[in-house]
Amino acid sequence: MTTARNAHGTDAIITTEQPTFGFVVVANRLPVDRVEAPGGGSWRRSPGGLVTALEPVMAANDGAWVGWPGVADKEFDAFDNDGSWLVPVELSTDEVETYYEGFSNDTLWPLYHDVIAQPSYHREWWDAYVAVNRRFADAAAEVADEGAVVWVHDYQLQLVPEMLREARPDLTIGFFNHIPFPAYGIYSQLPWRKQILNGLLGADVIGFQRLADAGNFSRAVRRLFGYTTKGTNIEVPVESGGTRNVVAKHFPISIDVSGYEELAERGDVQARAEEIRAELGNPSVVMLGVDRLDYTKGIGHRLKAFGELLEDERLSATDAVLVQVASPSRERVETYKTLRDEIELTVGRINGDHGSIGHQAINYLHHSYPREEMVALFLASDIMLVTALRDGMNLVAKEYVASRIDEDGILVLSEFAGAADELKSALLVNPHDIDGLKDTIMQAVSMPRRERVQRMRALRRRVRDNDVARWSASFLDELDQARPAGAPEVRAPEGS
Numbered sequence: 001m002t003t004a005r006n007a008h009g010t011d012a013i014i015t016t017e018q019p020t021f022g023f024v025v026v027a028n029r030l031p032v033d034r035v036e037a038p039g040g041g042s043w044r045r046s047p048g049g050l051v052t053a054l055e056p057v058m059a060a061n062d063g064a065w066v067g068w069p070g071v072a073d074k075e076f077d078a079f080d081n082d083g084s085w086l087v088p089v090e091l092s093t094d095e096v097e098t099y100y101e102g103f104s105n106d107t108l109w110p111l112y113h114d115v116i117a118q119p120s121y122h123r124e125w126w127d128a129y130v131a132v133n134r135r136f137a138d139a140a141a142e143v144a145d146e147g148a149v150v151w152v153h154d155y156q157l158q159l160v161p162e163m164l165r166e167a168r169p170d171l172t173i174g175f176f177n178h179i180p181f182p183a184y185g186i187y188s189q190l191p192w193r194k195q196i197l198n199g200l201l202g203a204d205v206i207g208f209q210r211l212a213d214a215g216n217f218s219r220a221v222r223r224l225f226g227y228t229t230k231g232t233n234i235e236v237p238v239e240s241g242g243t244r245n246v247v248a249k250h251f252p253i254s255i256d257v258s259g260y261e262e263l264a265e266r267g268d269v270q271a272r273a274e275e276i277r278a279e280l281g282n283p284s285v286v287m288l289g290v291d292r293l294d295y296t297k298g299i300g301h302r303l304k305a306f307g308e309l310l311e312d313e314r315l316s317a318t319d320a321v322l323v324q325v326a327s328p329s330r331e332r333v334e335t336y337k338t339l340r341d342e343i344e345l346t347v348g349r350i351n352g353d354h355g356s357i358g359h360q361a362i363n364y365l366h367h368s369y370p371r372e373e374m375v376a377l378f379l380a381s382d383i384m385l386v387t388a389l390r391d392g393m394n395l396v397a398k399e400y401v402a403s404r405i406d407e408d409g410i411l412v413l414s415e416f417a418g419a420a421d422e423l424k425s426a427l428l429v430n431p432h433d434i435d436g437l438k439d440t441i442m443q444a445v446s447m448p449r450r451e452r453v454q455r456m457r458a459l460r461r462r463v464r465d466n467d468v469a470r471w472s473a474s475f476l477d478e479l480d481q482a483r484p485a486g487a488p489e490v491r492a493p494e495g496s
């Protein structure tokens, strides 16, 4: 509470206390982005998968969401957005460079993706990471009810669980890591490896995408701290003596399957799919890649395989077209600038060698598209190429399957994407093996319809059985078991 002078010149009590909530999400980004414009700004729903995943849980629980609004040096008050209470956390321009582009995206991201790119280690980036994690933890502590459930997301906020537990031992805390957790031999490079593990161990439940990620985490805890682990349980010593149980377990994330099915059923989306094929010159085979332009996604490997198939004349550029959507990503980070140059050089070379007037072998699109257009692209393509070198899950693979209500289409899927653990009826590939990748693409090109349908049916069953509502419900169920008796319950959305 503060006292301020009001318009009448007398003192007025202004309440700065926030309302508190029984369910709080903490993520690097808010579910809305701030769009600044001359004369004022506005809030635009950000279309990420996490928003879709958590929207129903937020609605069922009247929850709060703590996150950065996406613009630097701007302070905003908390506000209500469609029944969710949003708490913006401010980042300075310098923190965007050091905490976000630096430590999160140029240290942790490459390290956790098996050092596909070289991670940079800078002590000032680490300091900024600690300071920003503290700010998120403080904001969450302020908005959480007594005994609330707090769900923290992703590698940008790994210190938040411990910071929150210190400030608010009454809370039940979950953490979900959306990206892989690397093997100890790689993780142990990190100069702050112990601090990060301690940060995460502040949670009651730590969720990972794959069984192997949860195993890597538990192994790191054993190696660095010597704590006892039994199955998915880790015994973490507490100051007062004894231990506290922490669960480290895999909860593979998924998508809003019926949302994709509904889009795929729409007449305008199906018409657009046909239009796309016509615009491509009605080739016999349309292949598709959809990725953020990121070095983990194996876009270069895919282009190399496709280029060589044209070169070897196993495919002809008039019969086979590759559409590559590469949505702009992290454009201020140097590695990403270099990657963009490399990819665009390769596309240019292949098109120069194999294209003709009015016809390109590769349609390269460095844009973001609305979801309707993405589904139309999924429906228009015969073969979906997901060739990630390392990927927590890869939602695009699941979105492709969910959209193929016609039970046709072939998914070529990297075994290094988390989705490969579930989508076994895809054509699984090792993207590093270019010859193997080429052969798999050719196997897809000549696959008879019966086999295509058989595989797609199995994939669709799998994706429908494990949609995003099931994911959030199973994580929250696990968290519920860690909740002390008498603390308020978190409700699963209806129908999950």
Ligand code: GDG
Residues within 6 Å of the ligand: 047, 048, 049, 178, 179, 253, 290, 291, 292, 325, 327, 367, 368, 369, 370, 371, 374, 391, 392, 393, 394, 395, 396, 397, 399
């Ligand atoms: C991280 C992990 C994990 C992409 N371009 C456009 C667009 N997208 C959408 C896709 C998909 C999402 O963005 C990307 O999700 P992915 O899972 O494929 O990959 P990351 O962004 O790296 O996500 C990943 C995920 O977190 C969730 O835990 O699976 O492993 O790295 O939904 O469709 N959407 C639209 N236009 C585009 O141009 N509308």
